[in-house]
Amino acid sequence: MDEILDLSHVELRDRPLIVCDVDDVVLHFAAPFQHFLRDEGYELIPRSFKLTGNVVSIANQVEAEASEVKELVRRFFDAQENWQVPLDLVVETLEDLATDADVVFLTAMPPLYRDQRRRLLDRLSMAFPLVASEAPKGPIMHRLHAGRPLPSVFIDDMAHNLQSVRDHVDGCLLLQMMPDSPLHQLAPKPGEGVVRATDWPHAAELIRAHIASG
Known part of the structure; x- marks a missing residue:
């Protein structure tokens, strides 16, 4: 690349x-991304220095799949000017x-x-x-x-x-x-x-x- x-x-x-x-x-990034996640129905629980495995659903605490986390990051970057x-x-x-x-x-x-x-x-x-x-x-x-x-x-x-x-x-x-x-x-x-x-x-x-x- x-x-x-x-x-x-x-x-x-x-x-x-x-x-x-x-x-x-x-x-x-970290703080506004966590606000963004909450708006999307997720939260970040910092158990290690990564996103995958630490982003969970607020409703049931189920970990978001890697593909879901990638999509959330993509949407955050797309809307970064607002956050x-x-x-x-x-x-x-x-x-x-x-x-x-x-x-x-x-x-x-x-x-x-x-x-x-x-x-x-x-x-x-x-x-x-x-x-x-x-x-x-x-x-x-x-x-x-x-x-x-x-x-x-x-x-x-x-x-x-x-x-x-x-x-x-x-x-x-x-x-x-x-x-x-x-x-x-x-x-x-x-x-x-x-x-x-x-x-x-x-x-x-x-x-x-x-x-x-x-």
Whole structure:
């Protein structure tokens, strides 16, 4: 999938690069998705860090099948403009960071829902280039940065995405950001080389220090 991913709309300047996930990093996902589920007659019971097996019917507590969960996620992404809101201070922080670095959003979602996400981000004054793909993020980050001798930063909530970039981009600052939710408390740790950012002001401090040292 990565080999045919079109990145031609991402035009980078001779500046540091910040690549940032969207769900639960820029836009809240876990909390609004749970509100969406309740409207659909389901609830999320966080027993492990996944959706399948933890989404149950409110009426009888029967677990939703994997296909049902996939359909619920699809419908949520289709209606994301009505549900998702930005994390605290993300708009101001990215705007400030963009004075010294190029910012690109890399969202792990089906490209089919890219237009909805594009409209939502634009409405929230975050008009940075957006790449929507379900492919591994490490190779995509590698293609974006292309070995340039400039500082790079990757921000995500998922351990496997951070590990993927760690394996493909040398010297990249890897920041893990995630909400303090019952679901995320069950998330696997990303391991060595990843720094936890508690919020966007903290992330900005870490990013600016990395850029200054580079």
